[in-house]
Amino acid sequence: MYITTSTVVVAPDRSCLVVDPGVTAHEIDLLSSSIRVHGWRPVAVWSTHGHWDHLLDGGMFTGLPRWSGGWPVDVETLMTERDEDDELARVLLASHGDSPAPVVVPPPVRYPSKDGWLDWDGPLVRVVEHAAHAPGSTSLVVPSADALVAGDVLSDIEIPLLDLSAPDPVGTYRAALDLLAGTASLVVPGHGHVGPLSPRVAADRAYLDGSFAGDARLLDPWLAAVHEAQRAVLAG
Numbered sequence: 001m002y003i004t005t006s007t008v009v010v011a012p013d014r015s016c017l018v019v020d021p022g023v024t025a026h027e028i029d030l031l032s033s034s035i036r037v038h039g040w041r042p043v044a045v046w047s048t049h050g051h052w053d054h055l056l057d058g059g060m061f062t063g064l065p066r067w068s069g070g071w072p073v074d075v076e077t078l079m080t081e082r083d084e085d086d087e088l089a090r091v092l093l094a095s096h097g098d099s100p101a102p103v104v105v106p107p108p109v110r111y112p113s114k115d116g117w118l119d120w121d122g123p124l125v126r127v128v129e130h131a132a133h134a135p136g137s138t139s140l141v142v143p144s145a146d147a148l149v150a151g152d153v154l155s156d157i158e159i160p161l162l163d164l165s166a167p168d169p170v171g172t173y174r175a176a177l178d179l180l181a182g183t184a185s186l187v188v189p190g191h192g193h194v195g196p197l198s199p200r201v202a203a204d205r206a207y208l209d210g211s212f213a214g215d216a217r218l219l220d221p222w223l224a225a226v227h228e229a230q231r232a233v234l235a236g
């Protein structure tokens with residue numbers, strides 16, 4: 001669903017951190033089975049930001065600690081947004097029996113940290129806090145994998161989706177790109193495909209600078225519509 005990327009950061013003892021675990025109940029079940037097959041043991045689930053499709057529960061993840069940047073979340077609003085999502089409804093209708101994953105209750109808490117790093121027993125994870133796409137967004141730098149688990153930024157399929165509630169959405173997004181550039185060789189976006197980080201940073205900077213022509217991401221009708229809504233902000 002939405003070409004969602006779920007990431008599992010695994011420690012040598014097979015304990016693991018699951019980042020943004022999926023959208024439909026079937027996806028969560030598949031991810032749970034895959035983790036079981038590998039013998040990995042989730043110790044927590046990470047939500048990169050507070051949009052409903054990153055706050056879903058179920059399968060083996062039910063009851064695990066939920067970590068995030070620690071933003072306030074209104075569960076009722078999230079459930080309404082999930083249930084009113086036309087694309088999700090369309091996919092579920094076509095899937096014969098799949099259902100939306102439940103929204104996590106209670107909402108995530110702020111992650112444990114020590115000296116600027118995630119305080120857990122797994123591989124080193126540095127949390128980069130920014131507000132590019134939503135207030136309190138987080139991206140995870142995993143040096144041992146030379147990878148940035150980005151959340152909903154730096155996608156090959158999505159243009160920069162601005163937080164239009166921010167006082168300066170474009171400046172805020174640019175500041176986030178400055179923080180994230182050069183943190184790793186590879187990027188794992190919340191939606192899209194794994195790829196080299198630096199061309200993604202360049203593409204998103206170009207978009208923010210108003211270079212839209214030839215941006216293949218705008219061929220998607222939904223993103224073209226979002227782009228039109230963002231244009232006034234970008235022009236300003």
Ligand SMILES: [Zn+2]
Binds near residue numbers: 133134
């Ligand atoms: Zn999002």
